[in-house]
Structures are given as C-alpha cells and as structure tokens.
Amino acid sequence: MRILLAFGTRPEIIKLAPVYRALRGRQIDVDVLWTGQHTDLAAGLIDFFGIDIAFNHSGIVAEAGLAAKVGIMTKRIESVIRASHYDWIVVQGDTGTALAAATAGFLNAVPVAHVEAGLRTGDMQSPWPEEFNRRVISLCTTLHFAPTPGARANLLAEDIRAEAVRMVGNTVVDALQFARARVANGYTPINPALASLPDNRKIVLATLHRRENIGDHMDEVLRALRDLAHDGDKLIVLPVHLNPEVRASVLALLGDTANVVLTGPLQYPDFVHLLTRAWVVVSDSGGIQEEAPAFGLPVLITRDTTERPEVVEAGFGQLVGWNYDAIVSRVRALTAGDAPQRIDAPNPFGDGNSAGKIAAALTDSRATQSTIRAAPAELRAS
Numbered sequence: 001m002r003i004l005l006a007f008g009t010r011p012e013i014i015k016l017a018p019v020y021r022a023l024r025g026r027q028i029d030v031d032v033l034w035t036g037q038h039t040d041l042a043a044g045l046i047d048f049f050g051i052d053i054a055f056n057h058s059g060i061v062a063e064a065g066l067a068a069k070v071g072i073m074t075k076r077i078e079s080v081i082r083a084s085h086y087d088w089i090v091v092q093g094d095t096g097t098a099l100a101a102a103t104a105g106f107l108n109a110v111p112v113a114h115v116e117a118g119l120r121t122g123d124m125q126s127p128w129p130e131e132f133n134r135r136v137i138s139l140c141t142t143l144h145f146a147p148t149p150g151a152r153a154n155l156l157a158e159d160i161r162a163e164a165v166r167m168v169g170n171t172v173v174d175a176l177q178f179a180r181a182r183v184a185n186g187y188t189p190i191n192p193a194l195a196s197l198p199d200n201r202k203i204v205l206a207t208l209h210r211r212e213n214i215g216d217h218m219d220e221v222l223r224a225l226r227d228l229a230h231d232g233d234k235l236i237v238l239p240v241h242l243n244p245e246v247r248a249s250v251l252a253l254l255g256d257t258a259n260v261v262l263t264g265p266l267q268y269p270d271f272v273h274l275l276t277r278a279w280v281v282v283s284d285s286g287g288i289q290e291e292a293p294a295f296g297l298p299v300l301i302t303r304d305t306t307e308r309p310e311v312v313e314a315g316f317g318q319l320v321g322w323n324y325d326a327i328v329s330r331v332r333a334l335t336a337g338d339a340p341q342r343i344d345a346p347n348p349f350g351d352g353n354s355a356g357k358i359a360a361a362l363t364d365s366r367a368t369q370s371t372i373r374a375a376p377a378e379l380r381a382s
Contacts, residue, residue, distance in 0.1 A: 008035030008097030017049035018174035018355035073100035106140035117144035118151030169350025209241035224327040296342035310348035
C-alpha cells in the first residue's frame with residue numbers, strides 16, 4: 001500500500017503529523033507533498049514531528065490570488081499522482097492545499113481520505129473561503145474522518161453514505177499530547193520574549209488572522225486588548241500573523257502599549273508552552289478552539305459563527321464577535337481571581353487516539369474496498 005499525504009499550512013502539518021507517524025508505524029509507504037502555503041509560520045514543525053518530505057512545491061506561495069494558487073497546486077499534485085500509483089491521497093481541513101489535492105485525486109480516480117471532515121457553519125462567507133473549500137472537498141472524498149458527532153451528522157445530512165463516515169476525534173489532540181510531553185519538565189522557550197515572561201502575570205493569549213475580520217472588526221478587538229493591558233495585572237501575548245494587513249493593524253493599535261508582548265509566529269513547542277501558562281484565550285482561529293480545551297482554557301471567539309460548536313456546547317468557548325464590551329468584561333471576569341479558572345471537562349475533540357483509528361481504517365482492505373467509488377473505465381486503465 002502507498003499513500004500520498006498532502007499539506008501546506010501550519011495547522012495541516014500539526015494535524016497530519018500524527019497520521020503520518022501512525023501510518024509509518026504500520027510500515028506503510030507514505031509520500032508527503034508540501035505546497036508551502038505557510039513557510040515562516042511552519043518553521044521547525046516538519047523537523048519537530050520527524051516528517052520526510054518527498055515532494056517540495058513551496059514556491060507556489062509566491063503566486064498572487066487564491067484561484068491561481070489553487071490552480072497551480074492542483075496541476076502539480078496531479079503530476080505527482082499520475083507519475084505513480086497511490087491507494088489513497090490524504091488531506092486535512094479546509095485549506096487551498098486540501099482543496100487542490102482532493103480535486104486532483106478525484107479527477108484522477110485516486111480515493112481521497114479527508115481528515116477533519118464535516119465541519120460546517122452554514123454560511124459560505126464565514127469563514128471565507130474555508131466553508132466553500134470544505135464543501136467541495138466533501139464532494140471529492142471517499143472516506144470522511146469526522147472529529148465529532150456533530151460533524152458526522154453534517155455529512156449524513158448531505159446524503160453522504162454512513163459507511164463512508166468514521167468518527168475518530170481530532171488529531172490535534174494527538175499532536176498536543178506529543179508536544180506537551182516534549183515541553184514538560186523545565187522547558188525553556190525558543191522565543192526569547194516567551195522565555196522572559198514574568199511568572200506573576202495573568203497571561204491573555206490572543207491570535208487574530210481571519211481575512212473576513214481585517215478592518216473595523218479586528219480593530220475593535222485590538223482596542224479591547226489595549227484597554228485590558230492598561231489594567232496592569234494582565235499581560236497580553238499576541239503572536240502577530242504575517243499577513244501585512246493584520247500586522248499593520250496590530251502595530252498601529254498595540255505597538256507601543258505597555259503590558260503587551262508582540263512576537264512573530266511561534267514555533268509549535270513554544271505555542272504549547274504558552275497554552276500551559278495562559279489564563280484565557282481571545283482568538284478568531286479555528287484550531288485554537290480545539291487546542292485550548294486540552295488545557296482547560298476558556299476561549300473567547302471573536303467571530304459570529306463557529307464550525308466547531310462543540311467548544312461552546314462543552315462550556316469552553318463563547319462567541320463574543322467583535323464586541324468591545326463583551327471582550328473586556330469576559331476577560332476581566334476570567335482573570336479576577338488569584339489563579340486561572342480552568343474548566344474541568346473532557347476535551348470534546350478527542351482523547352489523543354485519532355491517528356491510530358485513521359491509520360487502521362486506511363489500511364483495512366475490506367473497509368477500503370467497501371467505500372471506494374467505481375472510477376471511470378478510462379481512468380482505471382490509465
């Protein structure tokens with residue numbers, strides 16, 4: 001058996017690394033294709049997880065326009081597929097890389113396995129273009145690995161056959177457990193700004209990057225963070241995204257603010273270390289909604305929708321949108337005491353055994369044959 005695993009962004013590396021390791025542990029031939037959607041953001045991750053890259057197409061990131069990037073990625077992935085035989089192509093999430101790889105796989109009759117399948121907001125504009133990407137990927141997919149019962153229900157509601165959907169949890173929990181073990185016992189952060197954080201401050205971890213929030217929405221969140229920094233008992237730590245518009249807004253509103261620590265993108269072990277120290281998270285990220293519950297952390301979600309409603313239902317997350325008053329009041333309430341207010345509940349996204357379940361399903365020949373669609377005769381013969 002031979003499997004092609006495609007990724008291009010930081011979250012994809014984190015969430016597919018456990019799958020890669022689980023497949024390699026079963027002595028499966030795995031070729032990894034890297035599109036380089038994130039380069040600086042992904043610094044150190046491939047080495048950290050011990051991943052060997054077979055196909056490096058990182059120059060794609062320089063192309064202008066989402067459509068152009070996806071088109072070039074699809075063409076290059078197709079060339080890899082047609083040069084060899086693959087039993088599966090594995091994609092994760094809702095990125096341009098996942099969209100391109102799933103499309104190339106489907107159009108070349110290579111079965112597609114989608115990790116983190118079934119996430120939906122029901123709004124094609126939020127998040128954009130991710131909601132579009134994930135719906136198209138589902139159309140291309142043979143085997144859907146849903147992280148939660150809600151994600152599975154979304155897929156079944158779209159008339160996807162039940163035997164093609166496996167509920168396995170989210171591989172981010174597997175990755176976190178791997179990383180958490182590596183940063184335990186006196187870990188010294190790689191980033192000097194984190195290494196010098198005082199022990200007696202209440203850490204508010206903020207991450208902001210969503211395209212649809214750039215402008216007035218993001219500025220309102222930044223004003224709330226600025227005023228929270230003025231309280232004096234809190235330290236706002238914000239790894240600044242490399243998007244020039246995001247960076248300009250952050251520097252304009254927080255650049256000279258006391259009690260604010262702005263860093264570049266963090267290497268993953270540093271980020272996990274920061275999660276162990278944080279009191280509360282303020283973020284528009286999707287991934288951190290899955291990561292924070294592993295640490296009992298409350299998350300204020302600066303969006304009006306989430307494709308991960310489980311984080312809200314389990315009591316970890318609250319949708320606060322871009323409401324200045326809601327952000328300020330909730331952060332102050334969550335940092336009012338002398339110790340962090342951890343939430344004592346299981347992570348709704350899994351127990352850390354997701355990758356093993358995925359690897360078992362992909363290598364089960366009976367399951368494979370029962371889910372693969374019949375390919376057109378001309379493709380089967382090619």
